[in-house]
Amino acid sequence: MEIEVGRVIRSSTTRFTVGCRVLQPQVPVFGALVKARAGVEIYGLIYDVRMEDDPFLRQIATVDDLQPEYIEDQRHNRQVPIEVGVLVVGYRHNGEIYHWLPPQPPLSLDVIHTCGPEECVAFTRQFDYFRLVLESRDLPADELLAAHLRYAAQVRGKDKDSFLLDAGRELARLLAMDPIRLDALLGRIRP
């Protein structure tokens, strides 16, 4: 099932930011695979969910026995939009999935959806996009990839373990020069 995350408010070829109103239990989730339809379907991983503060909010936060209406007001009416950071990991064009950067970024106000299990399986059949994640060193890249892989394994049901083993082999190849990093990452996705 696809769930709407929000709409693009800023974008570039490598990353984009989605604005959404409130946090739902299912979305947006760290590591989730999402897509934007912008001629081509652009895939990305949610790497950040950000709520900004301001002096008003900070002051309200210090109040004792705060009534729920104030909290709801700050969350639903003032904390808008919640900013969701997405790292671009590939795209689909004419039915083909590519694990490299799309020719164009999504446009502002494009709607972003989560990907359903089938689409997630289809996108993660190959691992060429790992490099795009691992090279984003200003992000918690390893945590992001691990969270994403755990989710991608989950939707595979009984094929979960073999998927994680394959992913682990690919990581071992990519991070052969950095055994400490590799070890930490494998520890996070161990079946």
Add this chain to the structure above:
Amino acid sequence: MPGERMALELSKVIGQIHEMGQELAARARQERTLSPTARDWLRHFAHRQEELRQIATSEEGRRVRCASPGDEPLDMARPAPTMPERITLVAADGSQIYPDRHGIALYYVINIGTIVFRHGSQRAPEVATNPRLFYTDDQVFPGGELVSGDLVSAERTLAEIQVLTDLALSVSDGDVPCIALMDGPLLIWLQRTNVPQERQARILHDYLTCLRRLRSGGLPIAGFVSRPFSAEVIALLNVAHRLLEAPSGIGRPLEAKVRNVTDRALFRFLQPGERSALFVRGTAANEDFQAHGHTIYFFYLNTGADLARVEVPVWVAHHAEWLDLVHAAIYDQCRINNGYPYVLTRADEQAVILGEEREALEAMIGRAMASHGLPLPEFSRKAQQKQKARWRKRR
């Protein structure tokens, strides 16, 4: 530094700033010395409401525009009543873009922000804005003269109460008590403003119509004045002191120095949540309100962080249950918001028009003008030259 331009040369005002500090300190000292005396008077006259009412309506009382007491003891301090479990607060506040004859076109904007806050509902409040653009001949050249800032302000106040009235009446369902709240005095004062006579009459009429509708709908309204500077109760005490016998053992009248004590200093004995006795506003404008059954009363309230003045019409002042609702709800809202009602902060936040929003609006107006074949609109030469010259300072 050569070439540097500094419009306000701070070095040239240092002396004046120093003197200002001295002056303010002297005023504060005077206030501290005089307010206990004023409080003695308040206690002395506390139960002589009838005599004071006569004084307030006497020629002298009307001349100084002093407050007139209600029936409560003048030195009363009433604690905040219990907040009901459910109550709906509806608030409105406005902002405006004043007309600028050096701008791209003559227009003004009034934007009213509103909030419906359902205390006890556990639901997010509903917030909204209500912008209006004024540009017709009649709007920007009322009576043939360029619209004044005073008129825009008066129209804004009217729009505030109109939007507030419509909204409050529409959300009030009879099951949950509801109050309407405005920022600033409920008593509007148009006489000495730069507003054409017939406009004054029309604005007042429409304003009073709102109060009538609220009264008919059983919906109490209040105006909240943060940091009031008025001294109408002090003025009353002064006249009373002069016209009635001087209380023994109480200090000499303040008279000449009276402006240095405000009602706020007088009522500083109120504890957080407590309100003062009710008084009737002494301003001349209240006569128009009185004539229509909406005499404006006020009380002072310790909001927990400051002393505020709350204004209510007579039909709220004389309705004990409504008055308690207003008292309890305003204090509850102030308690969590640094001494100012939360709903008013939020209504203002909705209403405020930021610089970049104004620029976006002007760009749209410019495009609309161009699309109707008008020459590309531009600022006046004066505004253009100012912008150029100020560019360096803005960097």
